[in-house]
Amino acid sequence: MEVALWGGNFNPPGVHHAEIARALAEIAERVVIVPAGPRSDKHEQNAIACSFRAALVDIAFRGIPRIELDFSDLENQVFTTNDELTKRYPDVDLWHVVPYDFVEGGASSESLIQRWWQGANELWNQAKFLIVHDQDCVPNPEDLPPHHRLMEVRTKGRSLDIRSALVRGENVSNLMDPAVLGFIESRGLYRLSEPAHSRLISLDGRRGHYFFDPRNQAARDWAKRFSGVAIEEADYVVALGGDGTMLRAIEDFWERRIPFFGVNFGHLGFLLNDREDVTQSGFPAEDVIVRDLPLLRVESTLLDGSTRIDLAFNDAWLERSTGQTAWFELQVDQHPRFDKLVCDGILACTAAGSTAYAASMGATPMLADTEAWMLVGSNVMTPRGWKSAPISMNSTIAIRNLDPRKRPTQAFIGGKPLGEVTEMRIRPSRTAFVELAFLPEHDMAKKIANMHFPSG
Template identity: 45%
Template sequence: MPKRIAIFGGSFNPPGNHHAAIAVRLAQEFDEVRVIPCGPRPDKPTTENVPAVYRAALADIVFGGLAGVTVDLSDFEQDTFTRNHELQTRFAPLGEVWHVVGADLLVGGARGESLIQRTWKHGVELWQQANFAVLKRPGYVLSDADLPPHVQIVELLVEGSSTEIRDSLSRGEPVGGLVPPRAQAYMARYGLYRAPVPGNWARGTLEGAPFFLQADTAIPKVRDLSIAVDGKHVAMQDAEFISVIGGDGAMLRSIREHWRARLPFFGINAGHLGFLLNAPEQVQAHSFPPSDVIFRQMPMLFLEFEDEEGRRHAAHGFNDAWLERATSQSAWLEITVNNVPRIPKLVCDGALVATAAGSTAYARSMGAAPLLADTPAWLLVGSNVLQPAHWRSALLSPDTTVVIRNIDPLHRPVQAFVDGLSRGRVVALHARMSRAAAAELVFCASHDMAEKIAAIQFGA
């Protein structure tokens, strides 16, 4: 028997308790529930009032921990609105597709005048051929004559509205009964649905917050630092933040494994530079968890690696990604920016793209100046460049797309890395700032990331 997949799409702007209740109800009826927040829609201009990266985080916070529910952020990442007939085609190979719709979309179906038949692309064909899971409010009268041929009625127990949540937030009213606590805290932290332009950092507190501890206690220094917080940590599902003890590599691994949990990361440095973490003396000067901190939402990279058959394999990176020569010969790379060839032949050891956070790592060692944490830009950097002789790096705007392609993969192969993790040999790297992926880093207010960058720039 094929797997029954419920496609639960919507703007979810923002998602609330009522959306979560619907997803839980659907999971009782179907094998899998795919929650798909939509990208920009001409008929719903409010979908662009809050940047996609914040809406993606809220979707993960509200739906991410629900059994049988998967959050699909592809619309956000591709900056598009995927219509139902396209979703039907995408998911049909995986099982029996059921489109989740409100009962109001069926009114007039007997006369061919329902919203599905009149306004959906290929709506008439879908009406006859597709499966529909119809959400019906208690007391709502739905005529059997208006039903499509393949339908399952799902009674709703909880009602709500994203409009009500947005309106309450815009008036500064509490929304505690309308959204989960973590979602409410996240929206308050960055001023979502209140300020015209959301913030990307905020001052706050972790005092009393339960946390998940990630530390390799086989390392003596990590074990010593862990003793101070031992016994206070909880399981991931009960945590409000993640405490990472180790070096920058440990933090990158934790972000790679857990960014979709959308929990803030508070690091304690047991390594060397520890740019992404807090110094032990800063942490030990106060009680833990600290009461005065700065939250920073840091963007991530969206990457696609192209193999010799032209297939693309997607990944996300927090710090950086690069191609480097796989043999003793220099790499020959073509650099294309926003579909315009900018460097037809870059002769070098390799080329790297980096976020502002990553600008303090390998990019800095390759000669690039570190970027401020809230700089709306990212970097493209060459390593040991022989040609063009004077080119070293470029500053890129957030909406820039970069393609780094190997000119001679047969004789001069290159290998790819993301945050230090090997991706093997590839022929091209497609990179841009992600529209959906981000990680929150937390620093003691007395020594925030901005202070760390200032220390690098001025030699303090």
Template identity: 35%
Template sequence: MRRMALLHSTSEAARSAGEVLSARYDWVPLAEAEMVVALGGDGFLLQTLHDMMARHRILPVFGMNLGTVGFLMNNWNPDSLGARLNRARSFTVSPLHMEATTVDGERVTTSAINEVSLLRETRQTAWLEVTVGSRVVLPELVCDGVLVATPAGSTAYNLSANGPILPIGSAMLALTPISPFRPRRWRGAIISDRTPVKFRVLDPVKRPVSAVADQEEVRDVETVEVTADRSIALTLMFDPEHALDDRIAMEQFVV
């Protein structure tokens, strides 16, 4: 079995589970590990992946759910961990790269594993220009917001906003409006993950907009460009009977 590091969230359930696993299995510090077992919810798993990207040392992660939804996690079970890891199916996902420019001229770059969202900051709707590739596809989108989601994130906020579910490995991104007012009948698009998407806030002072990449927010943005970052490969491991591709596919039949 590969050298494992154990990480857990700050919740009482995750801490208790960590104590159980610490007593049963051998662990090494994160700097010496070949893979990570993460205990918590989806938010903790995303934070673990972001931390690894920041350190430029990315390891496969096997998550066990001690949170709420746990869509990106496996079931909690302290037994036979070595056998589970040997049988696990691995899925590689690439994050989004976001480059935002604020009204003050500050440039912020960050990554998102699930989605990049643009959201109105006040009671007034956002006015956005949307460019896909080199073409302005929507000169004026009036809405509460809009998001770009990866396949891994297509069942999260994107699905709640009535966006499409994207199969893992589809090389596609979901471009989904949030409460669109104009054009009323536009419900979004599916685009190649090789195509950049750019948003320009048409009235950033009167109608301020924030950009959120997973859990990181940049306020008062003027332009936001989103691209898939194929230079980064994140590996998630799953029990074969509850693998990520099957979970995403079955979400299409939930009623």
């Protein structure tokens, strides 16, 4: 079996999902899991933000071999039907993973697949189905599609039952992985109250993974005072250095879905806690405030017409690659803002990233948890006087090079070059975010003020 394609809600994922994934990994070369996007006919799928749903799936299936997570539905907030998913995997031995109740009634063409799936008749008769069941619910042979295989699992479970129990405040520890449940409880998910994007936690008693540049002697000496663990065992990451060190740690480990606590052994350290504050408070700290900060999703069109998608915690930008100015068309939510922006370059940054390159370009930095992001121009000639603009978290911007042959532009994502790019579409990701941890006394506003009003 080449590819096992498993679409579902996983809302939330339980231990039964993990058992099925492990069983699939034993018989398939690849197991592709596709959490379904929002649906108007299933309001429960919209109960929590797509970013939280993606994080829960990341945690639930972490460490299981051959697993591939496809967050395209959550990222684009769409629901892709199975007949469309099939088209993504042409010329492979593809098996659709479904629960046994999806084929019940198949003998009389009354199964859920036959009644509700798009392209049902063709899929039922031509596609291959891997049907998951427990020992108490063996499908009727007469109900089975022509091309099928049965897979029995021991653990029973339904996301609906877990979700209902969480709403009622019942104990579900036997139904969920502790890390998944911990993530849910820390944010109050599946409760009647609004989920939290910032919260107070304790690092005391938890295991930290220390990340630093070994050439930084002070950071290396500080790390020796504590017993770190491998990233696979860590409950949080400790970044020792400057903002660059924190950015590298985020790039390497954000998908672990654990907090990042920075200690400044660099210069400004906007994303880190001051070393003196950490020393005075004691480490590991009993109280830290964790904030969920989104990454930018950047879709770039390369010179050959191909596209690629990247994530950026700080910023992404386009700049001229010759001596001539760049000419850009700028749209916000498909609405033209600048028909012709003449400049050296244009940068998009998160609120957290506004203290970096954006600030050096003259933009006013924002606090890291500001509910906005920013667009900044470099040496803008037309329209005269334009420098920057805040952008809504729900907006998408499109930047297009008006003359890529005569005025080529090169792109950078988080400082890393992409080469020549003709267009960028940028928005906050709906599935990727970083958990930054700060001491309660951390004052980013003071650091920003010091940057604007340097002493001496």
